[in-house]
Amino acid sequence: MKRILGWFAGLMAFALLAMLLAYGAGFLKIEYGNADRRPVGNAWDVQSLGMRDDVNVLFVLTDTLRAHRLSAYGYERETSPTWEYMASSGLRFGRHLSQSSWTKCSMASMWTGVYPQRTGVLKSSHGLSEDAITPAEIFFDAGFRTAGIWRNGWVSPNFGFGQGFEVYERPPGKAIPRSVRIENPHIKLEGTDSDAVNAAVEFLRVHGNERWFLYVHLMDVHQYLYDEKNALFGSDYSDIYDNSVRHTDEVLGMLLTHLVDEDLLQNTLVVLASDHGEAFGERGIEGHAREVYRETTEVPFVIGFPFRLESGVTIETRSRNVDIWPTVLDLLDLPAMPETDGRSLVPEIMAAITGRKQGEEVPTPAFAHLDRHWGKAQPEEDAPSIAVALGSYRYILREGATGKPNDPAELLFDAASDPEELLNVIEEEPERAQALRELARGYLDRPPASWGEDAPSVELDEAEAEQLRALGYAVP
The missing domain is CATH 3.40.720.10 (Alkaline Phosphatase, subunit A)
Structure with a gap:
């Protein structure tokens, strides 16, 4: 409507x-x-x-x-x-x-x-x-x-x-x-x-x-x-x-x-x-x-x-x-x-x-998602970055990354000991990383909503593209 x-x-x-x-x-x-x-x-x-x-x-x-x-x-x-x-x-x-x-x-x-x-x-x-x-x-x-x-x-x-x-x-x-x-x-x-x-x-x-x-x-x-x-x-x-x-x-x-x-x-x-x-x-x-x-x-x-x-x-x-x-x-x-x-x-x-207690809280994973190729002019393979926040931990999966220090494929942070989340502890906590990795991959395997399978493609005219460039985005 x-x-x-x-x-x-x-x-x-x-x-x-x-x-x-x-x-x-x-x-x-x-x-x-x-x-x-x-x-x-x-x-x-x-x-x-x-x-x-x-x-x-x-x-x-x-x-x-x-x-x-x-x-x-x-x-x-x-x-x-x-x-x-x-x-x-x-x-x-x-x-x-x-x-x-x-x-x-x-x-x-x-x-x-x-x-x-x-x-x-x-x-x-x-x-x-x-x-x-x-x-x-x-x-x-x-x-x-x-x-x-x-x-x-x-x-x-x-x-x-x-x-x-x-x-x-x-x-x-x-x-x-x-x-x-x-x-x-x-x-x-x-x-x-x-x-x-x-x-x-x-x-x-x-x-x-x-x-x-x-x-x-x-x-x-x-x-x-x-x-x-x-x-x-x-x-x-x-x-x-x-x-x-x-x-x-x-x-x-x-x-x-x-x-x-x-x-x-x-x-x-x-x-x-x-x-x-x-x-x-x-x-x-x-x-x-x-x-x-x-x-x-x-x-x-x-x-x-x-x-x-x-x-x-x-x-x-x-x-x-x-x-x-x-x-x-x-x-x-x-x-x-x-x-x-x-x-x-x-x-x-x-x-x-x-002030009523709900009983023991069962943490629910929360996800954030960005396709790093979202602004590319030509269709390219998806390059999703997925964050999984669960308890004090945040796991990042960067599909398509090289795994080099400046392009990591995955990271794990623990805000309980590192509030700014700058220290990657993925080597120190392999079991935690594996559990969150499975959640991230399970998220990527989720089926689309009944209306989300074929997202409409919108062709921008030049005036619309210019408005987005005015926001600082590199719109093709």
Whole structure:
């Protein structure tokens, strides 16, 4: 089902005014403790969400956001006060894995709850099958107004990501204020995340009194974009990333402030997540979409309820992006997506909120997947990199690698003794390596989803290809 409607009539003047007001006043200027009018809630309120008919869903996806660089996840720099506030009054998932380090592959898995091997979305030309069932379709069928606002071309509608959205639009880019800096020399994307927030505000102006599901995909961190006010942490490449995270956190705060001002936050389930992280030369690799190590696949995941939990709850059980929508749909008592590899985390949520023990936890392996040949112009043999995270261990299988020191075929890390996961212990733990190797190969042998066997091939026109090149990708 696709209902892609144009809707930006009247947005340009409104957005310009909103942008000027936002930059004039500064983002995140409310005092949350005084302005947040959500009531205090408890486990019963969580269990009762599905009985309510007034709960909206706001999903904010911050592209390229690495969990380890958020103060909400223990980082020493104060990069994410908005994330911290939402976590302190809601849920934070402490060990959360994305399913790829490349946006399109990751988002196809997130939206379907299905691992990349089964979605078939592994190469630059692959699209999401129209037969896949997405959360937006389920929300629409349940009577929600559905809107998606995106700035990353890998999630454009021609790749199948508009399914279920009445509105699925890239916001028009505005002139960037002089106080804003873009420090990634490979990125030439028009506009800023303020444009996405302004488009979201306009959608809420029109449909805020109805029941809605709103997806906002932020890109300023991907662009290493920040403003003078948030130039707090230095000027090298890694520092600039932190500046951008802080800036984008304020943009998120602007959107949440609008929900407070319009009395919408107390009727909204807020879901904050990311598609992948970012590397800073830990193993001679920078950026993302190259490998599936810790730095590019460990991402944040926070849920804010239409009420405040008096003290935020952290869930340390391993969770995954494929679990996000099974969990949200379960919380709202909406129909489940079929064929998912992900599962609802509601049992873990309820146990954590009530302090009730679930019994002995049986660790479940979590997988991340990247075809290292995803961007090749000519069809080549697959070169999958597979990460298996189980307990404190992470095993990496790199099929097609030479096995030389600079091109290892497999690696094993133990975060219990090596939190940065830089020491390969595969020789020291052969039995552990063998068990995880079998899991990785079993993952590659999994059959596709009923709709994933023949992923549609999408031929990009030059304008679309140029938009992706503007993101810094080497698109043929």
